Amino acid sequence: MKVLIGKEERNRVLAIEEDHFYDLKAKQIAPSKLSQSVSAFANAAGGEIFIGIQESQKGATKERTWDGFADVEEANRFLQMLNQVAPLADFISTTFLECEDETGLVLKIEILKNAAITKSTDGIAYVRKGAQKLPVDTDEAFEKLRLDKGISSYETYKVNASLDVIENSSVTLGFLMGVVPIAEPEPWLRKQQLIVDDSPTVCGTLLFAEEPQALLPKRTAVKIFRYKTVEKEPSRDHLAFDPITVEGWAYKLIYDAVAKTQEIVEEIKKLGESSLVDIQYPAETLHEIITNAILHRDYSIATDVQVRIFDNRIEVESPGRFAGHITRENVLHSQFARNQQLVRLINKFPNPPNKDVGEGLNTAFDAMRKLRLHDPIIEEQQSSVLVTIPHQKLASPEELVMEFLESNPEITNREARVICGVRSENSMKSVFKRLQKRGMIEQVPNRSRFKAAWRKVQS
Known part of the structure; x- marks a missing residue:
């Protein structure tokens, strides 16, 4: 397909910074x-490659020029290569870009994140790290790639422990009393593939060991932090108390972590007698996001799930990037379970934490919208997925300030920033100035700069 672009779009292409997503x-x-570059992007988060851009060094700077193919046929060798490394792939698309007054066609190759491992023509798989392509040339690296892709799952790995830790645990015996027909522990565990070579698997340990943290340290706990600040990068001085560690088998871990988070949140309903806002987060939102973080985390990474509670938001960080074809853009509409056994079997417990399998995040978003709060924010980081649950109403900062002043005599810049989700003191001042210009608020007189506050215009 050929697409004619304008000079502004051409300039954007020439100015692209080569990084994890562009080449x-x-x-x-x-x-x-x-x-090799195609393989690297396909095995990472996807990306875009533009072919037909010439780069030359002029002194300390690099200069790029448009130097495309004379016609589509001249690029056939690249199209044939794509068909060789990924035949019939639906995650690679090509577009020829042409621009008036520029020479030739630039070939844009767009590669989407996907669940397959793609090798280059030399038979080696590569992964994209920043602006580099790194070969996956050891058994350990290849298995890590399989885990990242969701082709392998750490939940199936064996744990170096006696079968007794799951076969005769109170968790297993209690669970099997509810199975129809009632089953004996060992045959049932083997049937569910939770025992391999007379050893419990990671999944079996997570679900049925009474103290999985003793066998899988740094993988079976939730750390809860309470920061008394709205700052993006808090310090230890902002901690209200030492981090709380919640441990236990997966079912217990989910419910205990949610309950402890809710308990801490309820303790900060109001920030002082002058009353900011009630810190209320929908119970469904906390439950679904914490459940998701525990069930879909990458258990090959020895890091606990973290829940960080701030004055104006809650952050839930789950180890591991999105698995398979899942991205931030499609996470609400697509399904891919990294830990399929864990997700399936925990759903067999009484009052399962994942009642609506595959719909948890949608439930979390819907609950926020019912309270007219902003949607949670989902970000994929270098080795984790971070979900931020903001306590910020769906209203303009001006509306929120005036709503606050309906029931409070005055408002400070700090209070307003918390209510409005604004981080910059100067940005908040601009909101106050706009309201002052409209004759709606005024500064409280006879206050020092450090105790400055605003109030509704006095009649």
């Missing part, structure tokens, strides 16, 4: 060499 290549590159 620019001259048309002279060998298809075999380019296949």
Whole structure:
């Protein structure tokens, strides 16, 4: 497909910073060499490659120019290479870009995140790290790639422990009393593939060991932090108390972590007698997001799930990036379970924490909207997924300030920033100035700069 772009779009292409998601290549590159970049993007988070951009060094600066293919046929060797490394792939698309007054066609290759492992023409798989492509050339690295893709799951790995830890645990015996027909522990555990070579698996340990933290340290706990601040980067001085560690088998861990989070949140309903806002988060939102963080985390990473409670938000960080084809853009509409056994079997417990399998995040978003709060924010980080639950109403900062002053005599810049979700003191001052210009508020007289506050205009 050919697409005509304007000079502004051309300039954006020429100015692209090569990073984890973008790469620019001259048309002279060998298809075999380019296949390594295609493999690297396909095995990471996806990305875009533009072929037909010439780069030259002029002193300390690099200069780029448009130097495309004379016609589509000239790029056939690259199209043939794509078909070789990923035949019939639905995650790779190509577009030819042409621009008036520029020479030739630039080939744009767009690669989406996907659940397959793609190798280059030399038979080696690569992964994209920043602006580099790194070969996956050891058994350990290849297995890590399989885990990242969701092709393998750490839940199936064996744990170096006696079968007794799951076969005769009170969790297993209690659970099997509710199975129809009632089953004996060992045959049932083997049937569910929770025992391999007379050893419990990670999944079996997570679900049925009374103290899984003793066998899988740093993988079976939730750390809860309470920071008395709205700052994006808190310090230890902002901690209200030492972090709380919640431990236990997966079912207990979920319910205990949610309950402890709710308990802490309820203790900060109001920030002082002058009353900011009630710190209320929908119970469904906390439950679904914490459940998701525990069930879908990457158990190969020895890091606990973290719940961080701030004055104006809650952050839930789950170890591991999105698995398979899941991205931040499609996470609410697509399904892919990294830990399929764990998700399936915990759903068999009484009052399962994942009642609506695959719908948990949608439930969390709906609950926030019912309270007219902003949607949770989902971000994929270098080795984790972070969900931020903001306590910020769906209203303009001006509306929120005036709503606060309906029931309070005055408001400070700090209070207003918490209510409005604004981090900058100067940005909040601009809101006050706009309201002052409209004759709606005024500064409280006879106050020092450090105790400045605003109130409704006195009649």
